[in-house]
Amino acid sequence: MKKPSLGLQVGLTILPIIVSLAITAILIIAAGADPRAVFEKVLEGAFRNSRSFANVLNFLIPLTLVSIGLVVTFTAGLWNIGVEGQMMMGAIFMTWGALNLTLPEPFQLIAQILIGMLGGGLWALLAGILKTRLGVHEIFGGVALNALANVLSIYLISGPWQPPEGGSVRSTVPFRPESLFTVIAPDFSVSLFALLIVLAALVIVWLALRGTRWGLQLKATGKNARSARLLGVPTTRSALSAFVVCGMLAGIAGTHRAITVYESLRPLASGGIGFLGLLVVLLAANRILLVPVITFLFAVIVGGSTRLKIALQLDSSLSGVLQETLVLMMLLFAGVRQRVLTRRDTSSTPEASPSTPAEAAHE
Numbered sequence: 001m002k003k004p005s006l007g008l009q010v011g012l013t014i015l016p017i018i019v020s021l022a023i024t025a026i027l028i029i030a031a032g033a034d035p036r037a038v039f040e041k042v043l044e045g046a047f048r049n050s051r052s053f054a055n056v057l058n059f060l061i062p063l064t065l066v067s068i069g070l071v072v073t074f075t076a077g078l079w080n081i082g083v084e085g086q087m088m089m090g091a092i093f094m095t096w097g098a099l100n101l102t103l104p105e106p107f108q109l110i111a112q113i114l115i116g117m118l119g120g121g122l123w124a125l126l127a128g129i130l131k132t133r134l135g136v137h138e139i140f141g142g143v144a145l146n147a148l149a150n151v152l153s154i155y156l157i158s159g160p161w162q163p164p165e166g167g168s169v170r171s172t173v174p175f176r177p178e179s180l181f182t183v184i185a186p187d188f189s190v191s192l193f194a195l196l197i198v199l200a201a202l203v204i205v206w207l208a209l210r211g212t213r214w215g216l217q218l219k220a221t222g223k224n225a226r227s228a229r230l231l232g233v234p235t236t237r238s239a240l241s242a243f244v245v246c247g248m249l250a251g252i253a254g255t256h257r258a259i260t261v262y263e264s265l266r267p268l269a270s271g272g273i274g275f276l277g278l279l280v281v282l283l284a285a286n287r288i289l290l291v292p293v294i295t296f297l298f299a300v301i302v303g304g305s306t307r308l309k310i311a312l313q314l315d316s317s318l319s320g321v322l323q324e325t326l327v328l329m330m331l332l333f334a335g336v337r338q339r340v341l342t343r344r345d346t347s348s349t350p351e352a353s354p355s356t357p358a359e360a361a362h363e
Helices: 006-030 035-047 050-075 083-100 105-132 138-158 192-211 213-223 225-230 235-262 273-284 288-304 306-312 318-347 357-362
Strands: none
Touching (some): 035 050, 035 288, 050 083, 050 235, 050 288, 083 105, 083 138, 083 235, 083 273, 105 235, 192 213, 192 235, 192 288, 213 235, 225 235, 235 273
């Protein structure tokens, strides 16, 4: 296939962003507001002070971890819809560690993260077993496991882990200080350790997918599982490993969410980040190095949109409109790009000689 020009590549990347912004601006005008003021308030809400920017980063961390994990399952051709439940199970397992373990301060947090990884990985493995052993599609299995994880969290919060003052479905007791991340500064409540975990996960998964036998097996499984199986690729084992890796990263994301945002376990602590991660990976077209760029953009939009209701009397769900319009436009233009490349490739191929009757019969 003939490689497209740099101008065409840049144009097909920038144009959907411009179109999505234009569509959002039209919707804002229809709502009776000034689009320029809306975008200014979003940026102001994300960057107006260190606390606001800390909120952006604390949303970025779990979203990036989940998205990195989803790149792995997408590479294997799997729609891991159950990533929300894997985040919740990571938070639930971590909460058990926070409530029951008493270790020296550095080891307490590390143990909680590892236990959270275990919870997310086991829940993802269950989705993988349903897929590979029982033939349950990962979308249906994932939706069911998401619901079960949420129901389990409510049962634990209102039952065995209820606060001493009595039953509650709001949250468990607050975690002890040694169970929390150490933040950079009091007015900048971001954990450097958590940021390093994100960076390490990005580099390790990128290297693993790019230059290891496991990465090649995942790609072969994702491209054509039947052909890969005929070539000796252990497709079942590859699919299960992709689920587990994604689940472990989702478990860390759920752990971070519970510790940083709530400092306790609460129902629906995942906050829809798993589903947003699916949009991120679709937008990145499975290119893992684009993931942190897109997650930062989404974190700015989500973090900054809280100012819309206060300043302009607009609902913060407008940020969701912008995100989903952006994803839709990127997917549409990805199709346009594919058609353009196909036409260029066809036009550059010499015309084939007419087939003989015998060859036509075989065709």
